[in-house]
Amino acid sequence: MNHQPFESWLLNEAALNAQQQRELDSHLRSCAYCAALTKTEKVLRGMKMALPAPGFASRFQTRLMVEKAADRQRKFLGSIFFTISGLALMLWLASPYLAVFFASPASWIAALVEVGVFLVTTLQASVEAGAVIFDVMGRFMPPFAWMVLVSSIAGVSLLWSVSIWRFVRVPQGV
Amino acid sequence: MNDELVWVTQAQQGSDEAFTKLVEEHQTHVYNLCYRMLGEPESAEDAAQETFLRAYQNLHRYDQSRSFATWLLSIAAHYCIDRLRRKKLSVFSMDEEREDGTVFEIADPASPDPEAESTRREARDRLHLLLQNLDQTDRAAVIMRYWHDYSDVEIAESLQLTVSAVKSRLHRSRRALAGMWQEEAAPRARTERRQHESPAF
Numbered sequence A: 001m002n003h004q005p006f007e008s009w010l011l012n013e014a015a016l017n018a019q020q021q022r023e024l025d026s027h028l029r030s031c032a033y034c035a036a037l038t039k040t041e042k043v044l045r046g047m048k049m050a051l052p053a054p055g056f057a058s059r060f061q062t063r064l065m066v067e068k069a070a071d072r073q074r075k076f077l078g079s080i081f082f083t084i085s086g087l088a089l090m091l092w093l094a095s096p097y098l099a100v101f102f103a104s105p106a107s108w109i110a111a112l113v114e115v116g117v118f119l120v121t122t123l124q125a126s127v128e129a130g131a132v133i134f135d136v137m138g139r140f141m142p143p144f145a146w147m148v149l150v151s152s153i154a155g156v157s158l159l160w161s162v163s164i165w166r167f168v169r170v171p172q173g174v
Numbered sequence B: 001m002n003d004e005l006v007w008v009t010q011a012q013q014g015s016d017e018a019f020t021k022l023v024e025e026h027q028t029h030v031y032n033l034c035y036r037m038l039g040e041p042e043s044a045e046d047a048a049q050e051t052f053l054r055a056y057q058n059l060h061r062y063d064q065s066r067s068f069a070t071w072l073l074s075i076a077a078h079y080c081i082d083r084l085r086r087k088k089l090s091v092f093s094m095d096e097e098r099e100d101g102t103v104f105e106i107a108d109p110a111s112p113d114p115e116a117e118s119t120r121r122e123a124r125d126r127l128h129l130l131l132q133n134l135d136q137t138d139r140a141a142v143i144m145r146y147w148h149d150y151s152d153v154e155i156a157e158s159l160q161l162t163v164s165a166v167k168s169r170l171h172r173s174r175r176a177l178a179g180m181w182q183e184e185a186a187p188r189a190r191t192e193r194r195q196h197e198s199p200a201f
Helices: A003-012 A018-030 A032-045 A056-101 A105-140 A143-168 B003-012 B016-038 B041-057 B068-089 B094-098 B114-131 B136-146 B152-159 B163-196
Strands: none
Touching (some): A003 A018, A032 B136, A032 B163, A056 B016, B003 B016, B016 B041, B016 B136, B068 B136, B114 B136, B136 B152
16 A cells, blocks of 8 residues: 555544554554654644743733723823814814904804805805716716725725724723 | 633623633633744743733623633634744844743653653654744644644634634644654664764764
8 A cells, every 4th residue: 555545544533443553553664754743643642731930810910900001091191182182173273263252243143144154155166066076077987986986985984983993992891 | 600601701891800710710721822832931921911911801802602712712823823923024033032942841750750751751842843833823723733622613713714724734734743853853863873883884
C-alpha cells in the first residue's frame, strides 16, 4: 500500500481494525514523515495547560479600575469640550440677533419677518437650484453614477450615525 | 441555572464581584490560549488581561445561549491573531523578542520516572516552539482542538470559519508540524550519532 492512505488514517484519526493497525505499525517503521505525524499528535495530546502567575484576578481588578478611571476622565473631558464648543457655536450664530433682542418690539417683529422671508426665499432658491442641477446633471450622468452617488451619501450618513452612537453609548457593566 | 450563568447575569447587571468570579473560573483557559498563541508569558499575561477587559466592556453583547467559555476564547483568539499580525508588520523581529527567555512548564516532581518526564517535557517544549511557525488562525485552531478539546463546530464558531475550513486548517497544521518535527529531528539524530562515532570517522 502506498503512503497516502496511512496519512489519511492518521489525520482523520480513523478507527482501525487489527489488520489495518498492523499495516500502519509496519508503515510507521519505514516512513519518517508518518512517524513524525504520530509523534506530534501524541505530544499535542499530552500538552499541559500553561498557568498564569498567581494573583491574575487581582491584577485584572487593578487594571479594570485604571481603565474605568481613564474612561471616566475621557468622558468628562469629552462632555466639557462638546459643551464649550456648543455654547461657542450658539453664541456665534446668535451674535447678529443679540442686538435685535435688546431693541423695541417693533424691531423684533421686523427682524422676525425678515428671518421668515429669508428662510422662505432660501428654501425656494435651494429647491429651484436643486431642480436645475438634477435636470442638467441628469443629461450627463448615467444611472449607475446616480446610484454610486446616492449610495455614497447613504454610506457617509450611516458612518456618521454609527460614530455618534459609538461615542455616546455607555457599555453595560462599566 | 448554573453558577456561571448566575455570575454572567449579575455581571451584566453591573456586579464587578460576579465578573471577578468569571475571571477566576476562566483565567487558565484564556491565559493558556494566549500563551500558546503568542509564545511568551509576558505577552500572554497582557493579552489575557486585555481579553477579560474586552469581555467586560462587551458583556451586554454576550448571548447567553452560547457557551461563555467559547465566547471568551473567541475574543482571546481574535485579539492574539490581530496582535500577531501587527507584530508581523512592525519592524522588530521575532528572534529579538524570543531572546528574553521563553518559560516552559515546570517538571512534575511527583513523576515516577524523571528521565521520561524530562524527555516528554523537552518534546512539549519543541512542539511549543514549532507551533509559533504556524499561521495565526491555524495555530488558534490547533490550540482550541488539543488544549481545549473543542469540536470542529466550536472552533468554527469561535474563529468565524466554516467547519470544512477548520478541518482543512487542522490537517494543514498537523502536516506542517510533522514536517518541521521531522526536519528538526534529522540534524539532531546526526549530531547524536556523531557523539558516539570514533574520531577516526
